[in-house]
Amino acid sequence: MRLKLTTVVAYLLLLIGSLVMVFPFAWMVMSSFKEAREIFALGFWPSAWSFDNYREVLFRTAFPRWFLNSLIVATITTTSVLFFCSLVGYTLTWLRFPGRTLIFVLMLSTLMVPTEMLVIPWYVMSVNYGWVNTFWGLIFPGLIPAFGVFLMRQFFRTLPRDLFDAARVDGMSEFGLFWQIGLPLVRPALAALGIFAFIGNWNAYLWPLIIAKSNDMRTVPVGISLFSGEAGAAWHLIMTANALAILPALAVFVIFQKQIIEGVALTGVKG
């Protein structure tokens, strides 16, 4: 077999790049298995694999509680995003009613406003209604993202009109049309949207940092960002908590890699 020089160079460059991408993760994971006194040594592998750090983070810090909070917030938000974005996307595509274009343009226009401009009004609102330091406070801003509505509308548009007209003639209800005919046909889009919503909410930082006041209402990113206070400058514990924090997003990524990459590619190319 003849290997072309350019191919070899391409593989070599890609390999070097991959090492750069992987190294910080690998270092973090290796550190999480090292003992406290070994943590500053330059060696890559732990001299003895120890699970003490994990035991300490899981049983003696508030980490499990943050993990639970993140899970609750990400799950509820993702469910809402999937249901409402597809319902709105469907309605704006397949139902005829006065004001349809106006409503779509209004929703889409909110994409232009950066979150940073809204956090102060949201915070004022949360203070007024007592939402500070509650789950509802953590969740409400992300319930229906305009981007999701836009994405679902793009997908519903690819379906043929006859499909809905035929079922409508057969006497199916409008919600039935959406739920039983429309939704199953846009499953790939739902998968992509759901994964993005989950990862996005799992990693969200600015708003949870503002709205979660007590230690037991923090999400994982907020918790670990303030971890130095909790663990001192205990780098072995910090690295362990980071490894645990990265785990769910990375797991979701590994399992749904295909959908995620197709989803990103679609938004980029269709934009």
Add this chain to the structure above:
Amino acid sequence: MTTPGKNAKPVLTLARREALWAYLFLLLPLAFFLLVRFWPTLQAFQLSLFTWHVDPLQRQFVGLGHYQEMLGEPRLQRALLNTLLYTLIIVPAQLVLGLSIATLLQSVTAFKGLFRAIYFAPYVTPAVAVAWVWSWLYSVNFGVFNNLLFEWSLFWEARGIPWLSIAPQPFLTSPSQALLAVAVVVIWQGLGFQVVIFLAGLQGIPRMYYEAARIDGANPWHLFRHITVPLLNPVIVFSVVISTIASLQLFDQVVNIRFLDQGGPLNSTLTIVLYLYQEAFGRFRFGYATAVAVLLFILVLVVTIVQFKLISRRVDY
């Protein structure tokens, strides 16, 4: 719409029924968009014109006072300058690296999916965790980078070529290196997103264009310059706009890459959003902070419009 009478055609009633269902489906979402998106947007503009007080009646109207105050704020000017620098470093770096890696990936067959996954992985991990790891790698006294520099220098000095050795670097503790060090982390984390977008774009270009050009004697650079770049232009525009907007809104990494205080040595890494956050939630100057947010909004809007106009003009081919 008219109320259908007794003799009205059933089509009208059906249309009306459909519209009613539509409004029912949109009831909650519309309420959400009005209360959580539109109203707060308007409120932001309004808040920026008043001094802050918990009791709305005690807020004092200052007009454009906060905007005037911004003009004379050295820390804000520093934040604006830094944000500009971040954007000028991050956007071209991600474009060039993203496009190069995507082109390399396009040229190989084995392990393509694995490579793509590896490059994309940092994008899905929490910025806070990424920031912790990198601040440790950057650490002056026990960081990996300085240790590697140390070993490198030892290696060359032992071989009698001391001019190849490199002194340990201050990285995050130095006003002149900190911003670049943070930018490297942001580039590292966002690169995979660009790679995937460019890869999808490249796969959309028909192979036969390249083959035809190759028969005409075009070299790889010609192929890249005259086929890839023009046909990829919409994707390039998208990528540049996305990474510019993200750079203007840098916050997570900047706060969490550890310095003695937030904002890096002598404010050298301070960004607009970090400044806004400190003014709002550190000093509780909500009125002034909202004015900064409005400035950010205008910046994002102007940059987006200008980029779309500038870059997409060259699309006509």
